[in-house]
Amino acid sequence: xxxxxxxxxxxxxxxxxxxxxxxxxxxxxxxxxxxxxxxxxxxxxxxxxxxxxxxxxxxxxxxxxxxxxxxxxxxxxxxxxxxxxxxxxxxxxxxxxxxxxxxxxxxxxxxxxxxxxxxxxxxxxxxxxxxxxxxxxxxxxxxxxxxxxxxxxxxxxxxxxxxxxxxxxxxxxxxxxxxxxxxxxxxxxxxxxxxxxxxxxxxxxxxxxxxxxxxxxxxxxxxxxxxxxx
Amino acid sequence: xxxxxxxxxxxxxxxxxxxxxxxxxxxxxxxxxxxxxxxxxxxxxxxxxxxxxxxxxxxxxxxxxxxxxxxxxxxxxxxxxxxxxxxxxxxxxxxxxxxxxxxxxxxxxxxxxxxxxxxxxxxxxxxxxxxxxxxxxxxxxxxxxxxxxxxxxxxxxxxxxxxxxxxxxxxxxxxxxxxxxxxxxxxxxxxxxxxxxx
Numbered sequence: 001x002x003x004x005x006x007x008x009x010x011x012x013x014x015x016x017x018x019x020x021x022x023x024x025x026x027x028x029x030x031x032x033x034x035x036x037x038x039x040x041x042x043x044x045x046x047x048x049x050x051x052x053x054x055x056x057x058x059x060x061x062x063x064x065x066x067x068x069x070x071x072x073x074x075x076x077x078x079x080x081x082x083x084x085x086x087x088x089x090x091x092x093x094x095x096x097x098x099x100x101x102x103x104x105x106x107x108x109x110x111x112x113x114x115x116x117x118x119x120x121x122x123x124x125x126x127x128x129x130x131x132x133x134x135x136x137x138x139x140x141x142x143x144x145x146x147x148x149x150x151x152x153x154x155x156x157x158x159x160x161x162x163x164x165x166x167x168x169x170x171x172x173x174x175x176x177x178x179x180x181x182x183x184x185x186x187x188x189x190x191x192x193x194x195x196x197x198x199x200x201x202x203x204x205x206x207x208x209x210x211x212x213x214x215x216x217x218x219x220x221x222x223x224x225x226x227x228x229x230x
Numbered sequence: 231x232x233x234x235x236x237x238x239x240x241x242x243x244x245x246x247x248x249x250x251x252x253x254x255x256x257x258x259x260x261x262x263x264x265x266x267x268x269x270x271x272x273x274x275x276x277x278x279x280x281x282x283x284x285x286x287x288x289x290x291x292x293x294x295x296x297x298x299x300x301x302x303x304x305x306x307x308x309x310x311x312x313x314x315x316x317x318x319x320x321x322x323x324x325x326x327x328x329x330x331x332x333x334x335x336x337x338x339x340x341x342x343x344x345x346x347x348x349x350x351x352x353x354x355x356x357x358x359x360x361x362x363x364x365x366x367x368x369x370x371x372x373x374x375x376x377x378x379x380x381x382x383x384x385x386x387x388x389x390x391x392x393x394x395x396x397x398x399x400x401x402x403x404x405x406x407x408x409x410x411x412x413x414x415x416x417x418x419x420x421x422x423x424x425x426x427x428x
Contacts, residue, residue: 042236049245050244053251053252058259085340097259100300106332139330139397159304160303164399204306
C-alpha cells in the first residue's frame with residue numbers, strides 16, 4: 001500500500017498535479033474511513049450497497065424489452081413463452097411494468113428483429129428488403145416501429161402489412177421494401193427520420209408457437225440492406 | 231480481523247444482499263405494479279362487454295390515445311374482460327364472424343388457455359372460467375341429457391382477465407373488428423341454485 005503511494009506520484013502520465021493531489025486526498029480519506037469505520041457504519045454500508053445495487057439492477061433488467069427467453073433465428077428473435085404460464089420472472093416483470101398483454105401460445109407468436117441478416121442495426125436512413133416466406137399461420141402482420149414516442153409531425157402512411165394485404169410473387173413469396181423513400185411494390189415507410197428501428201412479425205394461430213426451436217432461417221423472411229442515404 | 235478485512239467482508243455482504251434484493255424486486259414487480267394489464271382491467275370489471283384496450287384507426291379517425299399497449303399491432307383490435315371468480319364463474323360469449331377472433335385467458339402468472347374462432351360450435355364460442363370448486367359443482371348439477379356447448383376452464387387464480395383479439399386483415403375491416411371486440415359479452419354466471427330458486 002505504502003509502496004504504491006510512493007510510486008503513484010512519480011508516474012509522468014498520471015495527469016496534472018492538481019488532479020493528482022485531489023485523488024490522493026480522496027484515497028487517503030477513504031483509507032482513513034475504512035480504518036476507523038465502526039461496525040454500525042459497516043452494516044449500514046452493506047445494507048445501502050445491497051439495496052442500491054439490487055434495485056438498480058432489477059430496474060435495468062426489467063426496463064424495455066425482455067432480457068432473455070428469446071430464440072434467435074437468423075436476424076429474427078422469436079418470443080414463444082413470454083405470455084404463457086411458463087414465462088420467466090423477468091418476462092412477467094417486463095409485461096407488468098409496460099402493461100403489455102403478450103400473445104398466448106395458442107394465440108400466436110411474436111418475432112422481433114433489430115438487426116439485418118449481417119448483424120447491423122436497422123437504421124431509419126437506410127433501405128431494406130424483407131423477402132421470403134413466413135412459417136405457417138392463419139394470419140400474420142409485419143410492423144415497423146421506432147423506439148420512444150411517435151413524432152406527431154410525421155404522418156404515418158402505414159405501419160405494417162397483413163398477410164392478406166401484401167402483394168406476392170407467383171410462387172407465394174413476398175418482398176417488402178422498408179425505406180424512407182417511396183418504393184414500388186410493398187413499400188413500408190420508415191416511422192422516423194433517423195435512429196434505430198425495430199421490426200415485429202406476429203404470427204396468429206400458428207402451430208410454430210409450441211415449437212419455436214425448430215424454426216430455421218429459411219422459413220422466415222430475410223432482411224437485407226440495399227442502400228443507405230447517408 | 232483487520233479494518234481492511236472488515237471492509238471487504240461488508241462489501242461482500244452488500245453484494246450478496248444486492249443479489250437477494252434483485253431477485254426479490256423482480257419477483258415482486260408483477261404483484262405490486264399498478265400499470266399492468268390486470269390492474270388496468272379492474273377498471274372495466276363491471277362492464278357486461280369487453281372493454282376496448284386497443285381500437286383500430288378507421289379512415290380519418292385515429293386510434294384513441296387511451297390505448298395503453300406499448301407497441302400494439304395496428305391490424306388487431308384488442309379488448310379485455312376482467313374476472314373475479316369470487317363473484318361466480320365468468321362466462322365469455324363470442325359470435326364468430328368473417329374476421330379471425332381469438333380468446334386468451336390470463337391469470338396472475340400468465341396466459342393459461344387460448345382458443346380461436348375455429349373451435350366455435352355453430353358460430354358461437356362460449357367460454358366459462360371457473361375455480362376447481364365451481365367446476366365440480368357445475369359437473370354435479372349438470373343434467374346428463376343436456377348437451378353443453380360451453381368450454382369450461384379451471385383457473386389457477388381467482389382473479390385474471392380474458393383478452394379478445396380480432397384481426398382486421400384489410401383496412402376496410404377495421405370498423406367491423408372494433409365492433410366484434412365490443413360485441414363479446416362477459417357476464418358472471420348465475421349459480422345453479424339461484425336459477426332453480428328464481
